[in-house]
Amino acid sequence: MRSRNLSWLLLGVLFSSSTWAESSINLTEGVTGVSHDVYDLHMLVLYICTVIGLVVFGAMFWSMFFHRKSKGHVAATFHESTKVEILWTVIPIFILLAMAIPATNTLIAIENNDNSELTIQITGSQWKWHYSYFDQDLDYFSVLSTPRAQWDNLSGPGEEKGENYLLEVDKPLVIPINRKVRFLITSDDVIHSWWVPAFAVKQDAVPGFINEAWTNVDEPGVYRGQCAELCGKDHGYMPIVVTALPENEFDAWLKEQKVAAIAAAEAEKASLAERMTMEELMTLGESTYVASCAACHQANGAGFPPSFPALKGSPIALGDVSKHIDIVVNGKSGTGMQAFGKQLTLKQLAAVITYERNAWGNNTGDVVQTADVKAATGK
């Protein structure tokens, strides 16, 4: 009885899950010339393997059916044939040549990074991507935007998962179609790998080295990918989203970003004069902490020592304020602690430092204002 209930439950889960999203079973054809070539190569090898498989397995099954002892088949005595053995050494070499020639051509095309019209530096860090447009004064971080309540089901079912679960970010990379876009890929900490299947671009982000890749997208759209190299705890939570816009829309978008950047700089300047209350700082601090710090140091400040130390009761959060500001703004080299000075606004920095000094029983009572952060770091 119980086992029958269990199997019904299992069936129910299976069927409900199939309504979530379409499963695909083959490689994407993608939206670039290279991705089409790669897809064609993939299909070519797949067909070759299928044919060889049919022949070899066919012969094996033939002998399994017709050359069996139970049917009274008597074994032949041959055990070598130079002719046959040379044949099945030479024929595969020709098949391999038929595969290697188109593969070489595609590879040469993939590695040709010349004549790009736009260059974007992509920097991976645990666990976010940073995009910097060359000669455009534009750079920003791109972070997973799926709320924690959707994916953290350790203590309960959590919220229902959205359509682009784990494949959505706060600010996607925006590129134009029909222009050759070159990517310079590197990392701030461990090795990551920037992968967008629709472009057939996968390139490792290696700390201290810069790798090149490029794409030229045919169709506007939103393309999603993920980090493809194990990069620590939240490797599964650093997706890539690329929005490809028609050329004119892309140019308009670039202008918009510049206006927004000027406005942000002015807001930053204005915030220097602002004196925030403890409550305001704590509220903003908490939301900033959850978004930027909790992945490592945990929402309760306990961290995952020894890689990610606890902030609750830590000597830095309880000690000298300027040292605390310094480590948050500039990071700590040789550890996973990033320099948040370039990721957060002065206001957010002040708030999050105040929060860390007063949350979870770290009751220092210290209030850090925007101007303090500015003064301590000269940011």
Add this chain to the structure above:
Amino acid sequence: MTTSTTDMAHDDHGYMATGIKRWLFTTNHKDIGTMYLWFAFIMFLTGGSMAMVIRAELFQPGLQIVNPDFFNQLTTVHGLIMVFGAIMPAFTGLANWMIPMMIGAPDMALPRLNNWSFWILPFAFTILLSSFFLGGAPNFGWTFYAPLSTTYSNGSTAFFVFAVHIMGISSIMGAINVIVTIMNLRAPGMTYMKMPLFVWTFFITAYLLIAVMPVLAGVVTMLLTDTYFGTSFFDASGGGDPVMFQHIFWFFGHPEVYIMILPAFGIVSTTIPTFSRKKLFGYSSMVYATSSIAFLSFIVWAHHMFTTGMPLIGELFFMYCTLLIAVPTGVKVFNWMATMWRGSISFEVPMMFSIAFVILFTIGGFSGLMLAMAPVDFQYHDTYFVVAHFHYVLVTGSLFSIYAAAYYWLPKWTGHMFNETLAKAHFWCSLISVNLLFFPMHFLGLAGMPRRIPDYALQFADFNMWVSIGGFAFGLSQLIFLAVVIKCIRGGEKAPAKPWDGAEGLEWTVPSPAPYHTFSTPPKID
């Protein structure tokens, strides 16, 4: 050769210590082989239970059971245990048991070394597994790429490095023993080209081990000093290069892949002729193919690294060399096919596992061919397609061959026939579940699911559920094997000296179970 071996029939001949002392102090190749095999099976179940937790977590999207950091510890230790704790010791166990009996030697050439190379293994895995309780196990993948395993390690690097060192020492000693035994203790008249192919494959494997295990020892030592003593081999900020780590690691890692598959070739080259009642087709081309694969395995390592930013010329070189491996591997598969062709085939359990090996290993070979194509590898690399590929090669390849060997020689080892119904149940349950487990992983990888992630997008949900169900079923099926072995040790139909009518080889000339000491006087081979 003959004079030295005949004089070695000591006065303590036939003496066997009892209780725990027999196992601790034994220098008998059969005892040590048995211990290797049991150790491998225990490790297989340990690594397997980690896989069960991994599959349970991946049963549905979302984090349900383990946190991402512990998930990474599980995938890492699962890989390390299966490679170094299950597959490799199982092969060493088979080598220990069978090589002396196949070449007509009284024992391995270096029996005390043999004892030591086994008995340091439990310590290695105790160190590795204890890290779970001492601040967290290695969580940087079994490939331990720097700097994730150095600067950004969770403090488990030292445990990992010392465990790997001990495993490496064990492997090197085992390999030396195999080489010395084969070179010096062959029965008179057994020339190299008369050795069973099983012996040949272990001979070549042993050379691979001696060549690459020191490289592994070197790279983990560099890892250790980078982590704890301030060197910068793999740290760009100190002038080092993280990609150099991968070059050194895969220079070990790729031959390692063949260390885990060449012995499997030897096993099925023994079983398929037996149950086809026909001599192995193309014996000498098998020897040459095995040697070519071993040679090529040293010049293909960077096909694991196509996305690291290699220059075009490097990518082309490694792509061409990798494609070339398909030629000798193809020769092997064709030869097995030709061995079966017009034979007189019967389907005893070792044969069933061997046929499954040939077909499923070939599927793993096909995906290997696809992965060798550098431009397409940009899409496959680090996805579930790769996971599917190496599990086809290692589980339905290496593991299935080990099962074939175990069923083939169990009557010789225990003196009893195994329960055929149970053994067939083990085969069919394994065969069906293993394909449900690993085949859909191809689809997942092609659809874009990266490997080593604890949670995934919704379009991967259906296949992951099937994969997990296959995984649980495959895990449970392995307990049937345990039951078969225990039953077979305790009793069963008495096995004759040669239970398989088509079998050939010296091991079948001694009674079943094989006496504690065999071939004290070497047999004569014409």
